[in-house]
Amino acid sequence: MRLGCLVAFVKLECTRVDLFGVLVLSFAAATAGGLMRDLLIGAAPPAAISDWRYILVPVLAGLLVFWVPGIVRRLRHAVVLFDAAGLALFAVSGTQKALTFDLNPLAAVLLGVLTGIGGGIVRDLLVNEVPTVLRREIYAVASLAGAAVVVLGDWLRLPPAPVAATAALLCFGLRLVAIWRNWNLPIAEPPRSSNP
Amino acid sequence: MRLGCLVAFVKLECTRVDLFGVLVLSFAAATAGGLMRDLLIGAAPPAAISDWRYILVPVLAGLLVFWVPGIVRRLRHAVVLFDAAGLALFAVSGTQKALTFDLNPLAAVLLGVLTGIGGGIVRDLLVNEVPTVLRREIYAVASLAGAAVVVLGDWLRLPPAPVAATAALLCFGLRLVAIWRNWNLPIAEPPRSSNP
Amino acid sequence: MRLGCLVAFVKLECTRVDLFGVLVLSFAAATAGGLMRDLLIGAAPPAAISDWRYILVPVLAGLLVFWVPGIVRRLRHAVVLFDAAGLALFAVSGTQKALTFDLNPLAAVLLGVLTGIGGGIVRDLLVNEVPTVLRREIYAVASLAGAAVVVLGDWLRLPPAPVAATAALLCFGLRLVAIWRNWNLPIAEPPRSSNP
Numbered sequence: 001m002r003l004g005c006l007v008a009f010v011k012l013e014c015t016r017v018d019l020f021g022v023l024v025l026s027f028a029a030a031t032a033g034g035l036m037r038d039l040l041i042g043a044a045p046p047a048a049i050s051d052w053r054y055i056l057v058p059v060l061a062g063l064l065v066f067w068v069p070g071i072v073r074r075l076r077h078a079v080v081l082f083d084a085a086g087l088a089l090f091a092v093s094g095t096q097k098a099l100t101f102d103l104n105p106l107a108a109v110l111l112g113v114l115t116g117i118g119g120g121i122v123r124d125l126l127v128n129e130v131p132t133v134l135r136r137e138i139y140a141v142a143s144l145a146g147a148a149v150v151v152l153g154d155w156l157r158l159p160p161a162p163v164a165a166t167a168a169l170l171c172f173g174l175r176l177v178a179i180w181r182n183w184n185l186p187i188a189e190p191p192r193s194s195n196p
Numbered sequence: 197m198r199l200g201c202l203v204a205f206v207k208l209e210c211t212r213v214d215l216f217g218v219l220v221l222s223f224a225a226a227t228a229g230g231l232m233r234d235l236l237i238g239a240a241p242p243a244a245i246s247d248w249r250y251i252l253v254p255v256l257a258g259l260l261v262f263w264v265p266g267i268v269r270r271l272r273h274a275v276v277l278f279d280a281a282g283l284a285l286f287a288v289s290g291t292q293k294a295l296t297f298d299l300n301p302l303a304a305v306l307l308g309v310l311t312g313i314g315g316g317i318v319r320d321l322l323v324n325e326v327p328t329v330l331r332r333e334i335y336a337v338a339s340l341a342g343a344a345v346v347v348l349g350d351w352l353r354l355p356p357a358p359v360a361a362t363a364a365l366l367c368f369g370l371r372l373v374a375i376w377r378n379w380n381l382p383i384a385e386p387p388r389s390s391n392p
Numbered sequence: 393m394r395l396g397c398l399v400a401f402v403k404l405e406c407t408r409v410d411l412f413g414v415l416v417l418s419f420a421a422a423t424a425g426g427l428m429r430d431l432l433i434g435a436a437p438p439a440a441i442s443d444w445r446y447i448l449v450p451v452l453a454g455l456l457v458f459w460v461p462g463i464v465r466r467l468r469h470a471v472v473l474f475d476a477a478g479l480a481l482f483a484v485s486g487t488q489k490a491l492t493f494d495l496n497p498l499a500a501v502l503l504g505v506l507t508g509i510g511g512g513i514v515r516d517l518l519v520n521e522v523p524t525v526l527r528r529e530i531y532a533v534a535s536l537a538g539a540a541v542v543v544l545g546d547w548l549r550l551p552p553a554p555v556a557a558t559a560a561l562l563c564f565g566l567r568l569v570a571i572w573r574n575w576n577l578p579i580a581e582p583p584r585s586s587n588p
Contacts, residue, residue: 018381020337021330035236040427042436044238045299052302066384103437106444121518126317128326130520134413141412185410188458214577216533217526231432240434241495248498262580322513324522 017127019066025123026062027055033118037094037111041101080179084142088171091116091143092164095150105151112147113140116171138178138185146171213323215262221319222258223251229314233290233307237297276375280338284367287312287339288360291346301347308343309336312367334374334381342367409519411458417515418454419447425510429486429503433493472571476534480563483508483535484556487542497543504539505532508563530570533577538563 017025031048038046048054065071072079094115098108117133117140124131133139146167153163177183213221227244234242244250261267268275290311294304313329313336320327329335342363349359373379409417423440430438440446457463464471486507490500509525509532516523525531538559545555569575 016383017326017330018332018383020381022384024330024336039235039431040437040441044240044436045236045297045303049236049303049306050299052300055302055306066382101437103442104444106447107437107441110441110447125321125517126327126330128324128520130409131518134409134416134518136410140416185412186458187408187410188414212579213522213526214528214579216577218580220526220532235431240436241432241493241499245432245499245502246495248496251498251502262578321517322523322526324520 022066023059023062025126026058026065028126029119029123030054030058030061031119032122033090033115033120034094036118037097037115040111040114041098041103043097043101081176084172084175084179087116087139087143087175088146088168091146091171092150092168095147095167096160096164099151099154105155108151108154109144109147112150113143116140116143116146136184136187138174138183141185142171142174142178145174218262219255219258221322222254222261224322225315225319226250226254226257227315228318229286229311229316230290232314233293233311236307236310237294237299239293239297277372280368280371280375283312283335283339283371284342284364287342287367288346288364291343291363292356292360295347295350301351304347304350305340305343308346309339312336312339312342332380332383334370334379337381338367338370338374341370414458415451415454417518418450418457420518421511421515422446422450422453423511424514425482425507425512426486428510429489429507432503432506433490433495435489435493473568476564476567476571479508479531479535479567480538480560483538483563484542484560487539487559488552488556491543491546497547500543500546501536501539504542505535508532508535508539528576528579530566530575530577534563534566534570537566 031046031054035046035048038044038048091112095108095112097115098111103111120133120139121131124133149167149170150163153160153167227242227250231242231244234240234244287308291304291308293311294307299307316329316335317327320329345363345366346359349356349363423438423446427438427440430436430440483504487500487504489507490503495503512525512531513523516525541559541562542555545552545559
């Protein structure tokens, strides 16, 4: 289970939410990506609610973060590592699930990326921010690379297990190197404010 | 039909929307919770659109609020009562519907709460605010209590009708007492701004 | 394919997003309306992802807008025309698809409008703005008129092709006249700030 719920807490700096709000943000950050994937491929009810452990774990994580303030700051290096590992796991497993539902390769990549980044997007929207993943950092691109490797391996009929491991390592490594070297994508140039 | 659409109007203070915007907010506040529940349990098309009365009633309520300004303020005590009654009705019926689709108890509670509070969340997101329900007031907790009673009664194989009545009264009463005594959940302590 | 993705770029004035953000906004603006319609009528996976061309075209449009800054401003008259044409196409085809899934007339109109305006709503929410379509301009009303004509024609058992053409022309014309004459819907009167 991805620790995105912990990262959700950092978002609270400008938005005071109550205990229930923390639990909702925690659940959303952990499951919204896979939940949207399952709705899109027609796998209702989504695994995120049909398996009660997917509900319980983010709730417990949210309670922990709520009752032990400062835990995210103290464990911030571990949080970054677990978040990158979760991104890799989600992107790879999301792509695999989309492939088993016979979607085209482009859609499988898209759903793998959505599984990886969807939770963070919903979390940011709930606290009224433009999702971080749209603005900066090599985050989506790392999940894109992992998802593309899974699709390519499936297309070449390579054995799934080593392909998944390679894809996950690529995503994980790319994310960590991007943090370490502070890599970013180019930013859109805004239109000049003076309308001609 | 819950009068969440009336409450939607109070949101317009900082956001000038036009007639169409009022109708969208009214429809979203009244139906988005049940609509998301139906998507999640795989009951497409959702009752909120397959039954035309669920479309018509919030549209009429929205028109009323739009053409009779001040009606929400004058009827504010009635609005609070109807809103609490709607919350109880939605939480109980949402939980029951989830149980009939064979979801686990935790998911049934979650979907009952979602049915009760989902409309207000979507309404707040559409006017660009952090959803009230995440920030303050005993609102979600009241629906949680009602949903939990329904699930408990189902688990103990108690007769559904008295269980539903008890659950609805608990939710309704808890909500009104919370307003009367100004109860709130604890607020998340924000991380200190100085990053060490 | 609607050029809403180009219009998405205008939104970037206040929100600096990166290349990935531009692609997400472009894909969302182009497909979110039809995607929500398909989820609501139970047509999973939605056409927007099961047909890879619906993924590729907005991605290419997003890349074009990103790499050729100023293109939206230079082509702004064409963008407005294509956007109105896309609105008409989406509203009419969305209503037709809802009717083939045996939804009631009110729901078919609602889904037609959603197909037309849903992409712009999601795009605006992602960059943290109150959706333009809720605030001003005859945009939703134009799609409403087109959708209503399709439903009326279906109810009167008129031949589909001329009905669709009439509906699309009505929507397209209404939108252009509304821009030309600067028509708007009445705005909701905000409640007085002093609570009695």
